Amino acid sequence: xxxxxQTPRNRITKTGKRIMLECSQTKGHDRMYxxxxxxxxxxxxxxxxxxxxxxxxxxxxxxxxxxxxAQAKFxxxxxxxxxxxxxxxxxxxxxxxxxxxxxxxxxGSRLTVL
Amino acid sequence: QKEVxxxxxxxxxxxxxxxxxxxxxxxxxxxxxxxxxxxxxxxPELIMFIYSNGDKEDGRFTAQLNKASQYVSLLIRxxxxxxxxxxxCAPEGGTYKYIFGTGTRLKVLA
Numbered sequence: 001x002x003x004x005x006q007t008p009r010n011r012i013t014k015t016g017k018r019i020m021l022e023c024s025q026t027k028g029h030d031r032m033y034x035x036x037x038x039x040x041x042x043x044x045x046x047x048x049x050x051x052x053x054x055x056x057x058x059x060x061x062x063x064x065x066x067x068x069x070a071q072a073k074f075x076x077x078x079x080x081x082x083x084x085x086x087x088x089x090x091x092x093x094x095x096x097x098x099x100x101x102x103x104x105x106x107x108g109s110r111l112t113v114l
Numbered sequence: 115q116k117e118v119x120x121x122x123x124x125x126x127x128x129x130x131x132x133x134x135x136x137x138x139x140x141x142x143x144x145x146x147x148x149x150x151x152x153x154x155x156x157x158p159e160l161i162m163f164i165y166s167n168g169d170k171e172d173g174r175f176t177a178q179l180n181k182a183s184q185y186v187s188l189l190i191r192x193x194x195x196x197x198x199x200x201x202x203c204a205p206e207g208g209t210y211k212y213i214f215g216t217g218t219r220l221k222v223l224a
Contacts, residue, residue, distance in 0.1 A: 033212070040122060040216065044214075045211065048211060056211070059213065090158075096210075101148070102163065103204075103212060105157035105159070107156075108156075
């Protein structure tokens with residue numbers, strides 16, 4: 001089983017719909033991140049959280065919101081989806097207690113907004 | 115100027131050659147530097163990280179860091195077709211906020 005699980009893996013929706021992407025982890029890490037990936041643009045940081053009470057905006061937070069329901073869960077919401085939010089979304093985790101700072105990624109959620 | 119710049123490629127090298135992937139960054143406060151490999155349709159996975167100026171070797175991979183020039187590179191020796199992927203550079207400035215470059219697509223030709 002994956003240590004960082006994203007649901008749904010694929011979603012097709014229509015413009016204006018509310019969408020939630022969920023991420024859960026069994027690694028016990030304190031830091032969690034949401035990235036989106038578009039062809040030719042690499043990974044862009046949307047939001048990141050260092051613990052349940054600490055949530056920070058990333059490079060491209062407009063149009064998105066997040067919720068850290070527990071240390072193990074970090075959800076990304078699109079309140080009113082638009083076509084240019086069509087992308088591959090990755091959740092990632094990292095652990096303050098480890099020296100490397102390595103990010104561990106989920107398998108991704110592919111979102112298509114029609 | 116982007117925070118992290120990489121040549122998008124594709125960088126094509128013959129099998130067995132050395133592939134050289136480069137990354138420049140703008141944040142002089144960056145302390146650690148990560149290289150991730152991403153196969154098409156898959157999630158990124160860590161290849162190497164480096165903290166200190168100079169070279170760090172791990173098997174066929176060598177990371178090189180020059181903080182004065184704000185430059186980090188990844189060398190892949192004896193390149194194999196299985197190394198064909200996109201390589202992402204991610205400096206980290208002590209705030210645990212990881213900003214990635216756009217990635218360089220590497221193609222190793224058999």
